[in-house]
Amino acid sequence: MKLFVGLGNPGKEYEQTRHNIGFFVIDELAKRWNVSLKTAKFRGLFGTASVFGEKVALCKPLTYMNLSGECVCPLIDFYDIAVDDVIIIYDDLDLPPGKIRLRLKGGSGGHNGVKSIIHHLGTEQFKRIRIGIGRPTNGQPVADYVLSRFTEEEKPAVMEAVLRAADACEQAVTTPFIQVMNDFNE
Incomplete structure (x- = not known):
């Protein structure tokens, strides 16, 4: 089974915030795959389906971002999912809005949700799709920035990135991730 996890925060007040872009991708996949x-x-919110003849699972942790590992790790253990079959989707301050970057493994890059997953899994060896949200340019604290909404100017590029990330997830169901990286990294 392949597990796609989009990181974000639960609750209406966070629904359209930058930090919830991982949730946007999971919502898009849930729509595509019914x-x-x-x-x-x-x-967490969790569901399964058969996609292209493969069993897949989607998850949106409801633990709040900084505790994402508390949802993801028990899910992986319960369903006996190999870490190699897990793809974490999340926001990245170091990429401009609308850019996506896929990686086979790596550190947290300062992302607290990813830190939590690394801590609970005990490894950095999981796939990830990072979606750019940019950095604050007006002196706004990062914590406030990631919980802010995208500007009208940013929305088209961000929504395109969400669709591209969902396309990458679809391809990853049946294609080696290294090939998906080659096809989608910008």
């Missing part, structure tokens, strides 16, 4: 995301005992 997956119903239901609350699971793993403190």
Whole structure:
């Protein structure tokens, strides 16, 4: 089973924020694959489907960003999912809005949700799709910036990035991730 996890924060007040871009991708995949995301005992919204003949699972942790590993790791353990079959999708301050970057492994890059997953999994060896949200340019604290909404000017590029990230996830169902990286990294 392939597990796609989009990071974000639960609650109406966070729905359209930069930090929730991972949730945007999971919502897009759920729509494409007709997956119903239901609350699971793993403190997240979770659903499964068969896509291109492969079993896939989608997850949106409801633990708040900084505790994402508390949802992801029990889910991986319960369903006996290989870490190599996990793809984490999240926002990245170091990429401009609308850019995506896929990686086979790596550190957290300062992202607290990824730090939590690394801590709970005990490894950095998981795939990820990073979606650019840019950095604040007006002196706004980073914590406030990631919880802000995209500007009208940013929205078209961001929504295009969400669709491209979902396309990359679809390709990753049946294609080696290194090939997906070659096809989607900008």
